[in-house]
Amino acid sequence: MAEPRPRVKLPRSIEAGVPFTVKTRITHPMHTGERHDSEGALVPRQIINRFVVSYNGELAISVDLEPAVSADPYVQFEMAVPESGHLEFQWFDDDGSVYSLSKRVDVD
């Protein structure tokens, strides 16, 4: 499996207290554990099972994911922040890996 690559898209400009859209995605096959490979062997389940976003260390949103979530899991949400700070994104893999990304938010 290629190394999962996380991506996050924020608007160019963010104002204090004004809602903005956060688009997130990570490249990952999300193996359901229900599929067989070309030799007929069951491909073991391996998914991103949890996605957590925090702002200045406080939970913003967490998502528990099941195999019914598409490959390259995409999650979009709306948030508003009172001040500048750091957005921290973490994706937890079944194999124990954690993929993370950090974004600075500077409010206008």
Added chain:
Amino acid sequence: MAPTRRDVLLASASVVGSALIPFGVAQASNNVFEAIDVFTGGASRLEGGLLIDAPEIFDNGGAVPIRVVAEGARRIALFNDGNPNPGVAVFSFGRFVRPEATIRIRLARSQTVYAVAEMADGTFREASQKIAVTVGGCA
């Protein structure tokens, strides 16, 4: 009177529509209601206050976009009744985030998607939507 172009289009649209949506015999093929009961602790669910925004027909069952919104919700869970397992995702919202999220999901075949919201006062809301997929996603 000869049928107008509009009549013909409407008639063919309804034939295609009914061929795509065999929901008359819709029945859960997994234990979706048990899974919902685990989420709610068996509490009853009210209608209203929870919106599922999703296509009624979608070509690619491998990545169906679903948006859920429930003003005042602490958590929103998504379920399906036609994949091998009923769970899809559970969103938990902190104070910076609006109780709304969009995610892309796999639907193995045409089926019903359920959303259940846990509100700030501890009550639960439920909404559901039938989604027809033309090519099932391998779930």
